[in-house]
Amino acid sequence: xxxxxxxxxxxxxxxxxxxxxxxxxxxxxxxxxxxxxxxxxxxxxxxxxxxxxxxxxxxxxxxxxxxxxxxxxxxxxxxxxxxxxxxxxxxxxxxxxxxxxxxxxxxxxxxxxxxxxxxxxxxxxxxxxxxxxxxxxxxxxxxxxxxxxxxxxxxxxxxxxxxxxxxxxxxxxxxxxxxxxxxxxxxxxxxxxxxxxxxxxxxxxxxxxxxxxxxxxxxxxxxxxxxxxxxxxxxxxxxxxxxxxxxxxxxxxxxxxxxxxxxxxxxxxxxxxxxxxxxxxxxxxxxxxxxxxxxxxxxxxxxxxxxxxxxxxxxxx
Amino acid sequence: xxxxxxxxxxxxxxxxxxxxxxxxxxxxxxxxxxxxxxxxxxxxxxxxxxxxxxxxxxxxxxxxxxxxxxxxxxxxxxxxxxxxxxxxxxxxxxxxxxxxxxxxxxxxxxxxxxxxxxxxxxxxxxxxxxxxxxxxxxxxxxxxxxxxxxxxxxxxxxxxxxxxxxxxxxxxxxxxxxxxxxxxxxxxxxxxxxxxxxxxxxxxxxxxxxxxxxxxxxxxxxxxxxxxxxxxxxxxxxxxxxxxxxxxxxxxxxxxxxxxxxxxxxxxxxxxxxxxxxxxxxxxxxxxxxxxxxxxxxxxxxxxxxxxxxxxxxxxx
Numbered sequence: 001x002x003x004x005x006x007x008x009x010x011x012x013x014x015x016x017x018x019x020x021x022x023x024x025x026x027x028x029x030x031x032x033x034x035x036x037x038x039x040x041x042x043x044x045x046x047x048x049x050x051x052x053x054x055x056x057x058x059x060x061x062x063x064x065x066x067x068x069x070x071x072x073x074x075x076x077x078x079x080x081x082x083x084x085x086x087x088x089x090x091x092x093x094x095x096x097x098x099x100x101x102x103x104x105x106x107x108x109x110x111x112x113x114x115x116x117x118x119x120x121x122x123x124x125x126x127x128x129x130x131x132x133x134x135x136x137x138x139x140x141x142x143x144x145x146x147x148x149x150x151x152x153x154x155x156x157x158x159x160x161x162x163x164x165x166x167x168x169x170x171x172x173x174x175x176x177x178x179x180x181x182x183x184x185x186x187x188x189x190x191x192x193x194x195x196x197x198x199x200x201x202x203x204x205x206x207x208x209x210x211x212x213x214x215x216x217x218x219x220x221x222x223x224x225x226x227x228x229x230x231x232x233x234x235x236x237x238x239x240x241x242x243x244x245x246x247x248x249x250x251x252x253x254x255x256x257x258x259x260x261x262x263x264x265x266x267x268x269x270x271x272x273x274x275x276x277x278x279x280x281x282x283x284x285x286x287x288x289x290x291x292x293x294x295x296x297x298x299x300x301x302x303x304x305x306x307x308x309x310x311x312x313x314x315x316x317x
Numbered sequence: 318x319x320x321x322x323x324x325x326x327x328x329x330x331x332x333x334x335x336x337x338x339x340x341x342x343x344x345x346x347x348x349x350x351x352x353x354x355x356x357x358x359x360x361x362x363x364x365x366x367x368x369x370x371x372x373x374x375x376x377x378x379x380x381x382x383x384x385x386x387x388x389x390x391x392x393x394x395x396x397x398x399x400x401x402x403x404x405x406x407x408x409x410x411x412x413x414x415x416x417x418x419x420x421x422x423x424x425x426x427x428x429x430x431x432x433x434x435x436x437x438x439x440x441x442x443x444x445x446x447x448x449x450x451x452x453x454x455x456x457x458x459x460x461x462x463x464x465x466x467x468x469x470x471x472x473x474x475x476x477x478x479x480x481x482x483x484x485x486x487x488x489x490x491x492x493x494x495x496x497x498x499x500x501x502x503x504x505x506x507x508x509x510x511x512x513x514x515x516x517x518x519x520x521x522x523x524x525x526x527x528x529x530x531x532x533x534x535x536x537x538x539x540x541x542x543x544x545x546x547x548x549x550x551x552x553x554x555x556x557x558x559x560x561x562x563x564x565x566x567x568x569x570x571x572x573x574x575x576x577x578x579x580x581x582x583x584x585x586x587x588x589x590x591x592x593x594x595x596x597x598x599x600x601x602x603x604x605x606x607x608x609x610x611x612x613x614x615x616x617x618x619x620x621x622x623x624x625x626x627x628x629x630x631x632x633x634x
Contacts, residue, residue, distance in 0.1 A: 025345075029342050032342075033411070064408075065417065067406060067407075067416075067419040067420055067421050068499075089384065090384075091381075094349055094350070094353060096353060097353055100353060100383065102383070103380060103381055103385060103420060
């Protein structure tokens, strides 16, 4: 705010309580109110400064205030810097469905200052790392090598390594999104780990809020989702030898879960997946890894293959 | 619904109470709920069947459900057919600002069946006719001639004449919108009559809800707004001789107000206009008619010119 004011701009701050509970239509309503009161017009700019919740929400109110004004994403979490803040997906949650209400609205700029990550809680760093591993598996073998080689320095928040990692992740995400903004084709590869992951996340929220021995986070769910989905590819024989193991080892080094004590309720998982918004006309799509760095997009995975992969999360197979 | 079902489609109806009071974020929230319950996915289509309130609302929830699904506008009011249903502006109201929350989201199709106008209340027909006169003044002298020649048959809801008039109005609106979807330039000409009109409408709502001797409607406000704005052009000497009088005569034949018993509160009007979302950085823009069929876009109208034009609404000058 100081630097913007020093540049001669008028700035008003609106603080949003932390956590997913702020991503609601009601909260958006209060923001419109504050924006109107502050006199924002079509030439004004919304700056979302915070984690993924804040940038999703800021982007959504920018997308829908006076039919769309400019916004800038300034992500202060690793998840925001490598994922949520890039790509133009904005939105709020419906009580029964995350991100149900939203719009595509590209930010005018995305700013990522890795020094903000120095104070990020460890669990939130891990959530971002799950998406970082995902980007490497779907698109960039060299990044995967870097993650393996630099895992300790990443966990120690080494700014130089983080800057390199964040930069490469933004490039991957931006490349995919520029080729396919609306998720008709290529963008779907970003869903790797998310079909099963979202179901596990929902299931954990319905139960005790625990997943893999700790409070559920999006990152924990995605890590387990990637394990299950890589397991499907391995069982089909379409994944290169060793892929599942390399992914497991890297996720473990980052402190992410790779298995469960008890198998999840497979029938409930299947039900949730079918209700997931990515299921077009009831058909489940999966992104399956072929090699580290390359995936395929398929819609012929059977319910039995999914059941077996979920069983393996507990059996360790 | 019958014809869609006969074509093999699944159809669910959600009824929205009539009137502007339904254009709220809360109502949108209930629609998302109904859409989720009905199982709408990204391949589903929203059909807005009704007047401008319904198509604005239907378009907005379509724009923001799962970050945008397809929609079709089926307008059953003249205002909807010639204006609200065409152009992709969708949105809901904020208690203090109409259409504050919205998005640009073009419908996949716009259907206008003029036989639905047979049962439209006379005052709502007039509201549509105010926009029809506006289109003629800003863009189409031949349409203005037709309106003068066919006024009686239009008021008698002659289907053949209405079909011709609606078609030509949709063409005008669509042409302007295709050239400038986001209102950076040409689209602004559609605001003719609306800068003063919106202020008069707000002022009437703050007071007794009456405007020009009857309950305020958008059409009555726009008719008076066009009179005030044409008066500014005439006083500047930039409008052709007789323009103001021809516009006055046609509006009167359609039963629209062209003057007020007492002058509106000019200072309050100026205040409202400056708060209007069309005022970029406080500078008021006006669309001023030059001839029937051509306008210019200006931002150098002084407050005194506006005061004088408002005074003339009561003085009849």
